[in-house]
Amino acid sequence: MSDSRCKCPMAISMTGDGCRYCQPQEHIDRTSEWLNEGREEIDRLQAENEALKAGVSGLVEALEAIQKASTIKGIHTGAKAGLALGRIEAICYIALQAHRKGGE
Numbered sequence: 001m002s003d004s005r006c007k008c009p010m011a012i013s014m015t016g017d018g019c020r021y022c023q024p025q026e027h028i029d030r031t032s033e034w035l036n037e038g039r040e041e042i043d044r045l046q047a048e049n050e051a052l053k054a055g056v057s058g059l060v061e062a063l064e065a066i067q068k069a070s071t072i073k074g075i076h077t078g079a080k081a082g083l084a085l086g087r088i089e090a091i092c093y094i095a096l097q098a099h100r101k102g103g104e
């Protein structure tokens with residue numbers, strides 16, 4: 001069981017927490033555990049990313065609706081409504097920019 005490449009203190013190799021030389025099976029088990037955890041993390045992040053993308057496209061849709069509404073309302077009900085919607089539009093734009101910066 002002893003390997004010259006092992007630098008573990010006796011107490012550590014005895015408890016099964018050693019390196020890949022004194023505890024090869026333990027090392028493989030732990031490594032595959034880490035790999036599985038890594039894969040789960042990737043899956044989770046991908047799902048999160050999809051959700052974010054859906055959220056952003058929802059925001060873009062809302063923004064487009066607001067843009068349309070602001071044009072129509074600006075014409076039909078006067079400049080005041082258009083101005084308010086324009087402010088909302090600007091806030092949405094800034095939020096989107098911030099989101100894109102943060103996400104990439």
Ligand SMILES: [Zn+2]
Pocket residue numbers: 006007008013018019020021022023
């Ligand atoms: Zn060792």
